[in-house]
Structure formats: structure tokens, C-alpha cells
Amino acid sequence: MSTNIQRPRLYMDEHKLKQDPHDYGLADEPFNLETFKKKFQIVVVKYDGNEMEFDMIGVHPGIANAFRRLMLSEVPSMAIEKVYIYNNTSIMQDEVLAHRLGLIPLRADPRRFLYKTEESGDQGNEHDTLEFELKVKCTRRKDVKDSSNFDTIYKNHKVYSGQIKWLPKGKQSQIFSETDVGCIHDDILINQLRPGHELDLRLIAVKGIGKDHAKFSPVATAFYRLLPEIKLNRRIEGKEAFLLQKCFSPGVIGIDENDCAYVKDARYDTCSRNVYRYPQLENAVTMARVRDHYIFNVESVGALKPDVIFIEAVKVLKGKCRKFLEEIEAA
């Protein structure tokens, strides 16, 4: 039974959730840093470019959730915050255009910038602000006739994020290159123009956090789920085996050479309770989740790598503790 306590499970019955009879719940076990360190485990499962999947084992939901919340809303990134509109004769309203520009992800590393303060003024300075410009004018191509394709008869009728030009402030041009700070994607359609329409904009990007506006969030998604566990309680063969396979996500249930079902990989199951619909599969499976095994998925927008985002999130939590500890010690 000791294995059950090491791996506390939540059973997903047909109509209810059930705790393990040997599991006395979350609040029961006293907190001790040494026992935490012994139980705590992180395993990186997948790390591919902007996406990362890792397991955090032996941790309480309050802590795991704090990390998730921090990645979403308190890890900083850079985004366009102010747009000076010198000319906008397109059909898109100024405020809509400014909002769209704000949502464009920038590659600038937020760790190399400071938060903009009141003192640095409207324009900001080289340490806290990035400046860009977007100047586009749409014209008709004189040489093209007998065509109704906008791409051939108009010039600049589509405005893409790649047309945004960086204007280095102060010594920024010595530290950064345009690819270090500019737009991550150069194919984001910002606006559409017609001949005679013109855009003349100056964009001011600052450092901020997701709590203030979602555009500052460094992650596209950051979520966790508990590790699913599926057990077959009896031998399931033939037609029933294929029915069982259909009840779960693809790849979860395998069927061997004797047409007998087995659990191949429960990890990526969605934990739908479809099996319970079939009377012939009654009591055939036990579905559970491991209560302290969190599968984190972090998908970065592109400015920071996902592992850096996680470390930054933990550092934010550490910083909060430090701040209040210092205040207590000063009192």
C-alpha cells in the first residue's frame, strides 16, 4: 500500500471522483523543506523550439498553480504601448489600428530593458523604450491594365508587420540589431489600403506584464494537467478490444497480436469517460489521475525560450518572498 501513498491517485468513476482510501488528502502532510526536496522531481519530456512539456512531480496544487499563473501574467515582455498617428487615411479607425499594432509580438529580450517610469517622459529613453515607424502609401500601378487582381494593380495594398522599421534610440544600434528587437513574424497582416490611403505612424514599445494587458504575456499557452492512469481490470479481446480502443484518445489503447487490448500509453489520454457508456465494458477499466504529478505545457510567443519563461516565473515568486522578508526584517 505504500506505493499508493507515494503516488496518490484520484479515481474517476462513472459519476464521481473518488480519493484513494489510503490517501488522507492534501492538507494532511506537514510541510518540511527536506521531505519536499526528496519528493520533488522535474522531468523534461519534450523541448522543441517554442514548445516545451515537462513533468513536475511531488508538488502541491497551490505551488504548481502559482508557477502557471506567474508565467501567464507576471513574467514581463515587450510590446507596442503607444502609437503616434501622424496620418491614417485608411478605413481602419485609429484606435483599432493602434490595438492591432499592440498585439504584434516583438523579439526584444525583456531582461535587457527596464520598466518605463514617469521620469523618462513620454518618449522614454534607450534603456526602457523601443521605437518603430510604419510609413506606407498605397498607389495604383500605372503599367498594369486589364486586371482585377489587387496584388497586380495596387502597390502596398496590404500592410504587413515586416514593414515596421526600427528606429534605434541612443546607443541601441550598437547593442542590438533589427532582428534582435523587431517583429517575430513579418507576415502579420495589419491593414489593407486602397490607392491614396496612407499610414504614417510612430510606435513606442515598452516592457510590461500580462497582468496589465495580455499582449505583454510571454506565453501563448501555459497550462498543466494531472498524469492520467488507466488500468484494465480483466482481459478484453476481439470486438470488445476494438470498442475499448475507440473509447480513448488515439494511441492510448493498443491491441496485441492475440487481439487482446492493453494500455499502451495513458499519458496523452483526454480522460473522457466514454468507456462507461458501454454495458459490455462495465468494470473493465479503472481510470485515475496521479494527484501530485503535473504535466506542464509551455508554449512561448517567441521572445523568450519556454525554459527561460519558467525560470523567470519562479524568480518572480522568489522576488515576492524576498521583498516581504526584507520588509519584515526592517520593521
Place this chain on the structure above:
Amino acid sequence: MGALAEVAGDENSGEGSRTFVFQNEGHTLGNALKTIISRYPDVDFCGYTIPHPTESKMHFRIQSNQNRAIDILKRGLDDLESLCDHTISTFESEVKTYIETNNKPVPTLDNRLY
């Protein structure tokens, strides 16, 4: 003004019972700290609340009849900080080994029963 204060009304209930007010904090710190402090054997009660959604304040209550509430809070923050340190070092070393080996098997439970 500091970011940590105390709610009045506990003057006569001894040093063990206090409600602390955290400015500009919410569920992120509140719940993380609560899961740690409420599991200390010498703590009788620990809980947090955000009294109003438009005020960025978090009230954090500790009750103990053995130790001072402020000391327990300090211990909680200390433990949470060391937990963060441990998480960072574990995570960094795991990412390093993943990148070095890059063909690590996916951790799953012992599945094949039949």
C-alpha cells in the same frame, strides 16, 4: 508606505493571531504561501482572502497558540523562497541533461497488465 501591514483588532488576542495585508498581491502568492503555512504543525489556522476584487489587497490570516504569527509568516516566506531556489536548480539541471541526451524516454507508469 510598505507593502505589508496588519489589520487592527488583534491587540488582545496575543502574538499568535494576526491578519496581514499584502498590497498588490493576489491568489498567486496567497495560495502558494497558504499551502505551506497551513501545513506547519504549530499553526492552528491559516487562510487568505481578497476582500474586494477591485482593490489589489490580499488578507492573510495566521493563528497559532505556540509561536508569534509574524515569525510563522517569516518562516513561510523563507521556505517558499528556498522552494523556489530548489525548483530553479532542479529545472536547470533537468533541461541540461535533456539537451545533452535528447533521447530520454517519456516517463510513464507501468502500464502493461494484460
